[in-house]
Amino acid sequence: xxxxxxxxxxxFFTVIGPGFMTAMVDNEAGGIFTYSQAGAKYGYLPLWxxxxxxxxxxxxxxxNARMGAVTxxxxxxxxxxxxxxxxxxxxxxLLVLTNFTNVMANFAGVAGSLELFSVPRWVSVPIAAxxxxxxxxxxxxxxxxxxxxxxxxxxxxxxxxxxxxKPDWQQAVSSxxxxxxxxxxxxxxxxxxxxxxxxxxxxxxxxxxxxxxxGISEREYAESRIEVIVGCVTMVVIxxxxxxxxxxxxxxxxxRDIEDAAQAAQALKPFGEYAFLLFAAGLFNASMFAAxxxxxxxxxxxxxxxxxxxxxxxxxxxxxxxxxxxxxxIVLGAGVILIPGFPLVRMIxxxxxxxxxxxxxxxxxxxxxxxxxELMGRWVNTRFQNAVAWLAVVILIGLTLxxxxxxxxxMMR
Amino acid sequence: xxxxxxxxxxxxxxxxxREELPYFTELVGLKVYDLRGRxxxxxxxxxxxxxxxxxxxxxxxxxxxxxxxxxxxxQIRSIDLxxxxxxxxxxxxxxxxxxxxxxxxxxxxQQIVDVDGRKVVRVNDVTFQIRQEEGCAVLRVLEVDVGLRxxxxxxxxxxxxxxxxxxxxxxxxxNSIRWEHCNIIEPDPLRRLxxxxxxxxxxxxxxxxxxxxxxxxxxxxxxxxxxxxxxxxAAEALSEVDxxxxxxxxxxxxxxxxxxxxxxMAPDEAADALAELEEETSEEILEExxxxxxxxxxxxxxxxxxxxxxxxxxxxxxxxxDGTVRDxxxxxxxxxxxxxxxxxxxxxxxxxxxKGMVPLGRLFIAPPGAPLRSLVSGPLISVKATEHRERVFxxxxxxxxxxxxxxxxEGRLCGVITADDIISVLRQG
Numbered sequence: 001x002x003x004x005x006x007x008x009x010x011x012f013f014t015v016i017g018p019g020f021m022t023a024m025v026d027n028e029a030g031g032i033f034t035y036s037q038a039g040a041k042y043g044y045l046p047l048w049x050x051x052x053x054x055x056x057x058x059x060x061x062x063x064n065a066r067m068g069a070v071t072x073x074x075x076x077x078x079x080x081x082x083x084x085x086x087x088x089x090x091x092x093x094l095l096v097l098t099n100f101t102n103v104m105a106n107f108a109g110v111a112g113s114l115e116l117f118s119v120p121r122w123v124s125v126p127i128a129a130x131x132x133x134x135x136x137x138x139x140x141x142x143x144x145x146x147x148x149x150x151x152x153x154x155x156x157x158x159x160x161x162x163x164x165x166k167p168d169w170q171q172a173v174s175s176x177x178x179x180x181x182x183x184x185x186x187x188x189x190x191x192x193x194x195x196x197x198x199x200x201x202x203x204x205x206x207x208x209x210x211x212x213x214x215g216i217s218e219r220e221y222a223e224s225r226i227e228v229i230v231g232c233v234t235m236v237v238i239x240x241x242x243x244x245x246x247x248x249x250x251x252x253x254x255x256r257d258i259e260d261a262a263q264a265a266q267a268l269k270p271f272g273e274y275a276f277l278l279f280a281a282g283l284f285n286a287s288m289f290a291a292x293x294x295x296x297x298x299x300x301x302x303x304x305x306x307x308x309x310x311x312x313x314x315x316x317x318x319x320x321x322x323x324x325x326x327x328x329x330i331v332l333g334a335g336v337i338l339i340p341g342f343p344l345v346r347m348i349x350x351x352x353x354x355x356x357x358x359x360x361x362x363x364x365x366x367x368x369x370x371x372x373x374e375l376m377g378r379w380v381n382t383r384f385q386n387a388v389a390w391l392a393v394v395i396l397i398g399l400t401l402x403x404x405x406x407x408x409x410x411m412m413r
Numbered sequence: 414x415x416x417x418x419x420x421x422x423x424x425x426x427x428x429x430x431r432e433e434l435p436y437f438t439e440l441v442g443l444k445v446y447d448l449r450g451r452x453x454x455x456x457x458x459x460x461x462x463x464x465x466x467x468x469x470x471x472x473x474x475x476x477x478x479x480x481x482x483x484x485x486x487x488q489i490r491s492i493d494l495x496x497x498x499x500x501x502x503x504x505x506x507x508x509x510x511x512x513x514x515x516x517x518x519x520x521x522x523q524q525i526v527d528v529d530g531r532k533v534v535r536v537n538d539v540t541f542q543i544r545q546e547e548g549c550a551v552l553r554v555l556e557v558d559v560g561l562r563x564x565x566x567x568x569x570x571x572x573x574x575x576x577x578x579x580x581x582x583x584x585x586x587x588n589s590i591r592w593e594h595c596n597i598i599e600p601d602p603l604r605r606l607x608x609x610x611x612x613x614x615x616x617x618x619x620x621x622x623x624x625x626x627x628x629x630x631x632x633x634x635x636x637x638x639x640x641x642x643x644x645x646x647a648a649e650a651l652s653e654v655d656x657x658x659x660x661x662x663x664x665x666x667x668x669x670x671x672x673x674x675x676x677x678m679a680p681d682e683a684a685d686a687l688a689e690l691e692e693e694t695s696e697e698i699l700e701e702x703x704x705x706x707x708x709x710x711x712x713x714x715x716x717x718x719x720x721x722x723x724x725x726x727x728x729x730x731x732x733x734x735d736g737t738v739r740d741x742x743x744x745x746x747x748x749x750x751x752x753x754x755x756x757x758x759x760x761x762x763x764x765x766x767x768k769g770m771v772p773l774g775r776l777f778i779a780p781p782g783a784p785l786r787s788l789v790s791g792p793l794i795s796v797k798a799t800e801h802r803e804r805v806f807x808x809x810x811x812x813x814x815x816x817x818x819x820x821x822x823e824g825r826l827c828g829v830i831t832a833d834d835i836i837s838v839l840r841q842g
Contacts, residue, residue, distance in 0.1 A: 306564060
C-alpha cells in the first residue's frame, strides 16, 4: 500500500509541468488587471465567482489533458485530421490574432511594471523581447521548462503582498462562498470579464501540446489529471489573493476604477514598500512568463496544424515558418508597445472579441473530438461527463458572446 | 497559360509539363460525362487499390443525385481538367470496400513518413500524372504535396476558378514528395495487409532517423512500427528513443515481441530500458528472453542508476594476457557482431582479473607473433562497478578515454563503459 502511494507520488512528479504552467500563464497581465479591477471597484463581492471559474477550468482542461495523453497528438493536429484544412486554417488564423494581442498586452505589462521602478519602456521592452527570443531559440526545451517552473514560485509574491495589506479576511472568506448578483451593468461586465480572462482559447492548445511533449501516456493519466486540477486550483487561489489585496488596499479606502495593473501596484504603496514591490514584481514575472510562452505555443500549434516543420531543436533553415512566426509575434508584439499613443485599451477589447469568436469554436471541437471512439477508445466521455462538458460549453459560450457584445459596445464609444 | 483540353488524347501520353499536372484538389468536383456527353455527376473522391497497383487511381467516386457511383479506371476514355469522359456506362453504386485507400478520406490531412527526407509530414494535396494505358486514360499518383503552395490550393479549392488558383500559387516553390518515398502508417495490422502497406522502407533508414520519426508519431502508430519491423532494427531505433518513450512502447508490445527486441539491444541499454518499466512488466519480458542475454541484463539491473555498473556494457572481447596478436585476432573473428563499435581488446589473467588494454589499431601493425603485453597502452585504469557515476565522468574526462573497463570487488573484469554511453547519459542530464 505504502509502496503504491510512493509510486503514485513519484509519477506525480514526473508528470508535473503542463497543468501548472498553463495555470500560471493564465494569470498573465490581462488576468492580473481584471482581478485588480474587480477588487478595486467591488471589493470582496466578486470573490464568489472564483469557485465556478475553477470548476469550468477543470472541466475543459481535463478533456485536453486526456486527449493529449491518449492520442499523443496536439489539439491542432486533431482538428486538422478530423475537420480538415479549411477549418484548421480558420482556427489558426484566429489563434494567431488573439495570441498576438495577448503577447502585446503582456509586453505592456512588462513596460508598466518596470516603469514603477522608473525603467523607461524603450529600455525595458526591447531587452525583455530579446531575452524571451534568446531563451527559447538558444536554450534547450528542458532548461526552458525548468526556468519556467522555477518562475512559478514568484506567484507566491501576491500571497505575501495580500497578507502585508491586512485585509478583512473574514469578509473575504464569506464573500467567496456567497454569490452576490447586482443589476449593475458594470458589475456584470466585470464578472463576465473574469471568466473570459480565465478561460482563454490558447490554453487548450498549450496544455494538450505540453502533455504530449512531456510524453505523458494513458497509464500516467490519473496523476496527470491531479496535476491539472492542482494547477487550476492554484491559479484561482492566486487570483483570490490579487482581488483581496486590491480590495484591502483600494476598495476599503474608496472604490474606484483603475486603468492598468501597474496602477494597482502603485495603490499598494501606503501599505509598505514590500507590498508594493511584491505586487509589481509579480506583475513583471507574470508578464514575462506569458510573453515567453504565448509566442512559442502559437508557433507550435500553427505549424503542427498546417503541417510545417516546428521545434526549437530544429534549425532556422529546417523550420523557417516556425521561427518566422515566433519572431514576428515577439517583435511586433513588443514593437507596438513602443509606438507613442498606441490605442492599447482598444486592442485589449479586441482580444476579448476575438477570444469570443474562437473559444466557442475550440470548445465545440474539443467535445466532438473527445467523443470520437476511434481516437479515444475507452477514454471517450461518459454520458455524465458529456452532460457536464456540454453544460460548461453552453455557459462559456453564452458568457463569451455577452462579453463580445459588451466589448463591441465599448469599442464603438 | 497553355491550353489544357485535348492533351490527354496524345498517343501514350507521358506528359510532364509540371504546371499542368492535375492535383487532387482539381480532380474533386470535376464533371463526369457519359457516352453521349450527358453529365452524370461530379468526382467526390478517388481511391487506389494498392494490392492491385500501388499508384494507379483504381476507382472514382462520383456523386450524382442521391447516391455515389463507382467508376472503374478502365471505364474512362479521357480525363482532362475540363471533365472526365466515359467509354462504358455500366456503373455500380458505391459501397465501402476495405481494400480501398481513399485519397480524400484516408490520405489528405493525415501524417505520413517521407522516407527520402527522413521526416513525418502532413499531406495537403496529391499530384497526378495522366497516362494513356491500354486505351483508357489513367491517373497515377506522382507526388504528395506538402507546404504553403498546396495549402493555398486547398483553401481556395472550389472558391476561385482553377486557373486563378494556379496563377496564385505559381510564385511559391513547390514542396512535394515522390509517391515511391511515401510510407503510410496504419496501426491496424489487418488493414495494413489489405492496403498492402509495409514498413520495409523504414528498416533501411538510419536507426537515429527512424527514432526521430517514431518520436514524432502518436503512440498507436509508433507501437505498430516497432512491433512490425525487424527486431534488430527495432532494437537499434529503440535505443535512440527517449527513455520514457522506450518504456511506454515496450509496455504496449506483447511480452514475447518486447523480449525479442530487448535481446537485440546492447545489454546496458536493455537494462536501462527495463529499469524504466514497472517491475511486473519488466519481469514478464525477462521471462520471455533467452537464458544468456537474460542473465546479462539481470546482472546489470542489480546496479543502482548512479553506479558505474549501470553504465557498463557486458559485451566485450577479452584475451589472456600471455597471448599473442594472433590470439587476439582469432578472438575478434569470433565476435564479428561487436566490431562496429569496438575499439580495443582487453587483457585478463587466468583468474579473470583485468590486466590491460590493447587498442585495435596496434594489432594491425604488430607482427602476428608479438606478445600482447608489449602492446598495452597507458597505465592500468579501471573502475569498480559500485563506483558513483560522477567519478566515471571525471575519469573519462581526465584521461581522455574511449573505453573504461569495469571490475568487481575482487578486481575481475565484468564490463566496459564506452564514450558513447557517457555522451548519452550526459546529454540526458
